[in-house]
Each structure stands twice: as C-alpha cells, then as structure tokens.
Amino acid sequence: MYFLDPKDMPTHWYNIQADLPEPLPPLLHPATKEPTRLPPPLFAEALNEQEFSTERWIEIPEEVQAVYRTWRPTVLHRAYRLEKALDTPAKIFFKYEGTSQAGSHKPNTAVAQAYYVKKEGAKRITTETGAGQWGSALSMAGAMFGIEIKVYMVKVSYNQKPYRRILMETWGAKVVPSPSEDTEIGRKILKEDPDCPGSLGIAISEALEDAFARDDTKYSIGSVVNHVLLHQTIVGEETRKQMEMADAYPDIIVGNIGGGSNFAGQFLPWIRDKISGAKPDLRIICVEPMAAPSLTKGPYAYDFGDVAGLAPILKMYTLGHTFIPSPIHAGGLRYHGMAPIICHLYKLGLVEARAEHQVATFEAGVKFARTEGIITAPEPCHNVKVAIDEALRCREAGEAKIILIAHSGHGHFDLAAYDEYLSGRLEDYEYPEEKVKEALTHLPEVPD
Numbered sequence: 001m002y003f004l005d006p007k008d009m010p011t012h013w014y015n016i017q018a019d020l021p022e023p024l025p026p027l028l029h030p031a032t033k034e035p036t037r038l039p040p041p042l043f044a045e046a047l048n049e050q051e052f053s054t055e056r057w058i059e060i061p062e063e064v065q066a067v068y069r070t071w072r073p074t075v076l077h078r079a080y081r082l083e084k085a086l087d088t089p090a091k092i093f094f095k096y097e098g099t100s101q102a103g104s105h106k107p108n109t110a111v112a113q114a115y116y117v118k119k120e121g122a123k124r125i126t127t128e129t130g131a132g133q134w135g136s137a138l139s140m141a142g143a144m145f146g147i148e149i150k151v152y153m154v155k156v157s158y159n160q161k162p163y164r165r166i167l168m169e170t171w172g173a174k175v176v177p178s179p180s181e182d183t184e185i186g187r188k189i190l191k192e193d194p195d196c197p198g199s200l201g202i203a204i205s206e207a208l209e210d211a212f213a214r215d216d217t218k219y220s221i222g223s224v225v226n227h228v229l230l231h232q233t234i235v236g237e238e239t240r241k242q243m244e245m246a247d248a249y250p251d252i253i254v255g256n257i258g259g260g261s262n263f264a265g266q267f268l269p270w271i272r273d274k275i276s277g278a279k280p281d282l283r284i285i286c287v288e289p290m291a292a293p294s295l296t297k298g299p300y301a302y303d304f305g306d307v308a309g310l311a312p313i314l315k316m317y318t319l320g321h322t323f324i325p326s327p328i329h330a331g332g333l334r335y336h337g338m339a340p341i342i343c344h345l346y347k348l349g350l351v352e353a354r355a356e357h358q359v360a361t362f363e364a365g366v367k368f369a370r371t372e373g374i375i376t377a378p379e380p381c382h383n384v385k386v387a388i389d390e391a392l393r394c395r396e397a398g399e400a401k402i403i404l405i406a407h408s409g410h411g412h413f414d415l416a417a418y419d420e421y422l423s424g425r426l427e428d429y430e431y432p433e434e435k436v437k438e439a440l441t442h443l444p445e446v447p448d
C-alpha cells in the first residue's frame with residue numbers, strides 16, 4: 001500500500017483544456033443553437049469559469065483542501081493477491097476511492113461545488129439522483145458547508161433502495177421521490193400518470209425548474225461537464241505521486257465510464273504524457289456497460305444532456321437523449337451520453353473503449369472480493385473485469401505489464417446485486433439496437 005502524507009496532497013487540479021491538441025467543440029444553447037456558457041442563474045460563476053478555462057493548473061481553495069483532508073489522500077494499493085490468483089507476471093495497482101464518507105469518488109466534486117455556491121452567497125442546491133450515489137455525496141458536502149440540499153430521487157429507486165435516501169436524510173438533505181408535487185412538471189406528469197416510476201430525465205427537469213424558480217438556489221451536476229472532471233483530477237495527481245513511490249509507470253490504465261468523471265479524474269493527469277509524446281505507448285481503456293455503450297456504438301453528434309432539453313446541447317458520443325437503458329445494477333453507468341472531454345479524446349484516438357456484460361463484471365467483482373477483500377461497486381466491477389483480461393493476456397505473452405485500475409467506490413449498498421449474481425439470477429441485457437436507432441431519430445438539429 002502506498003500512503004501519501006496529507007501535507008503532500010496536491011494543491012491544484014489539472015485542467016486538460018490547456019493541453020488538448022484541438023480545442024473542445026462549443027456547448028450550444030438549447031433554443032438558439034448558438035455557442036453558450038452554462039446557464040448563469042444555475043451555476044456558481046467560478047464553476048462557469050472553470051468550465052471554459054484553459055489555465056493548466058487551478059488552485060484548490062484552502063477550505064476545499066481542508067474538507068478533502070477528512071478522507072484524502074486515498075490509498076494506492078498493489079493487488080498482490082489478485083496477481084497471484086491469476087498467476088500473471090503483470091503488476092496490478094488500484095487507486096481506491098471507496099474510503100470517502102459517501103463511499104465513492106463523487107465527493108471530490110460535491111465538496112468543491114458546495115464551497116463555490118456558498119462563497120457566492122446562495123443558500124440552497126438542487127440536484128437529481130438515480131440510485132443515490134450522487135445525491136449522497138452532495139448531501140454530505142452540503143452538511144460540511146451548511147448548505148441546504150434538495151434531492152429529486154427517481155421514484156423507483158426511492159421506493160426500492162431506501163438506504164441511500166436514509167444516508168442523505170441523515171446528512172440533512174431533503175429528498176423527494178420524482179416525479180413530485182413540488183414542481184410544475186412533476187405535478188403535470190403525476191396528473192397524467194399517478195404511478196409514473198420516474199426517470200433520471202424527469203428528475204433533472206424537476207431539479208432545474210426548482211433552481212430556475214428561486215434566487216437563493218443553484219443546481220448541481222455530478223458528472224459529464226468539464227468542471228466536474230477538473231475536480232476529479234485530484235485522484236490522478238495523487239496517483240502520480242504514489243506510483244512514483246512504487247517506482248512504476250503504468251502501461252495500461254483502465255476505468256469505468258458512466259458520465260466519465262471518475263475515470264477522467266484518474267487518466268487526465270497521465271494523458272498529458274501521451275499528448276506531449278513522452279509516453280506514446282500508454283494505453284487508456286474506458287469500459288462501459290453493454291446496456292449503454294455510447295463510445296463503442298453511438299455516433300459523435302450534438303445531443304441534449306437531459307431528457308427535457310433544458311440544459312445546453314453537448315457534442316458527444318450518444319445513444320440519443322430519449323434512450324432509457326435497461327435496469328443494470330451499475331446505475332452510475334446508465335447514461336445515454338458521455339463527458340465531452342472523453343469523447344473528444346476518443347475521437348482523437350488517445351483513448352480506447354470496450355463494452356462489457358454485467359454477469360462477467362460481477363464474476364470479476366467476486367474474484368476481487370475473494371483476493372483483495374474489497375466489495376466493489378457494480379460500476380468499477382466493469383474495469384476490474386477488463387484489468388483481469390489484460391493480466392491474463394500478459395500471462396499468455398509472458399509480459400510484466402503495469403496495470404492501473406481506477407477503483408471508484410465500494411458496493412456496500414449494492415449487495416442485492418451480488419445476491420442475484422451469487423444465486424444465479426443475474427441476467428445480461430443484449431445491446432438494444434432498435435431502441436437506440438429510434439432514439440437517434442430525436443437528435444436536435446444544429447447548424448454546421
């Protein structure tokens with residue numbers, strides 16, 4: 001294990017926009033289709049600046065560093081027992097984000113966002129959550145900075161997965177099942193369909209409507225956009241120092257991508273060596289679920305990030321904003337699009353992508369639990385699966401490659417999924433080609 005002393009925690013986030021070979025395509029306004037910023041009433045000004053900044057290093061405010069130090073630096077592990085079980089000459093490392101209070105990487109941005117919102121005088125933040133990982137991270141951050149958090153939680157998850165709701169409420173957040181009676185759009189949907197199970201798209205629309213309606217309220221998003229990826233680079237910057245302690249440089253870095261924030265947080269600090277030409281052979285493998293394979297199957301096109309079409313239009317690999325992925329257990333990977341930064345790097349050929357079925361990922365998760373002891377969340381089970389595949393390839397080839405796993409969190413609230421796997425009830429979902437084809441007919445028209 002490689003521990004970093006808290007006094008050696010990085011003091012700056014790394015901004016990839018300083019080093020991109022070509023700039024990112026602009027965001028477009030949902031109505032005018034003209035280049036736009038994030039809607040200013042919804043986001044703190046500092047976050048809107050970070051979104052488009054091309055400054056290479058952005059200082060982490062002292063107050064944010066202080067909260068980071070309540071769980072950071074996180075540990076870099078060498079997976080000796082997994083290596084031995086696989087009988088591979090490969091060296092496998094993993095950087096583990098499951099030791100944050102909320103159990104994942106998500107507080108890295110939640111804390112920063114709560115800080116800037118507070119600093120600029122707002123008192124309240126709205127957001128949406130599916131299974132509750134993002135909502136719980138923001139609720140924890142709200143408690144740390146004394147900000148009121150209102151979470152619109154997709155109704156099926158609210159009813160089926162009470163534990164994360166209880167976490168959020170314990171941290172002081174107000175949680176309502178979405179669709180709710182608290183917004184116009186929620187009331188309209190409930191009137192037409194009182195039993196509507198909700199969706200992430202509806203929950204986003206409610207959180208946006210709520211924040212637009214009040215002067216004291218901002219809206220917060222947990223992945224996809226540039227400033228979120230920026231905040232997550234603390235993970236990769238720490239890892240660089242720790243890999244140096246281990247006297248190792250990765251040949252392969254592997255991570256899961258839902259909206260792309262945890263993996264970008266790990267690999268962006270490394271990819272600058274590939275862009276500069278110092279490490280041309282570095283491989284970066286993005287792993288997505290077969291049920292929502294945006295990079296591997298989607299077109300690179302402008303699309304809405306949200307179902308209601310209220311937020312700016314993003315250029316990304318997408319399955320269409322009306323596409324609703326099958327209910328795989330890796331809830332954090334059920335998103336129709338992908339972070340524009342990752343899409344841009346994929347387009348430029350700087351990262352690779354692979355899609356995996358869920359049963360095989362849980363098989364890998366169980367192997368990991370029985371060797372390294374950690375119960376892995378369903379999302380990082382995807383990259384553990386690919387890391388094992390690569391380590392076995394090294395065994396065939398007799399190559400001692402260095403593999404780095406971006407491990408985004410623990411699975412203590414996902415034990416029902418493990419139960420399904422262990423009892424043989426877990427199923428794969430085939431790639432829904434027809435549903436995606438249909439959803440892609442609803443892409444917005446944009447000028448060339």
Ligand SMILES: *Cc1c(COP(=O)(O)O)cnc(C)c1O
Pocket residue numbers: 103104105106133134222223224256257258259260261262263332333377379380408409410
């Ligand atoms: C939310 C989540 C993800 C997926 O989101 P990204 O923005 O792609 O990182 C992955 N792992 C865990 C543990 C999560 O909570």
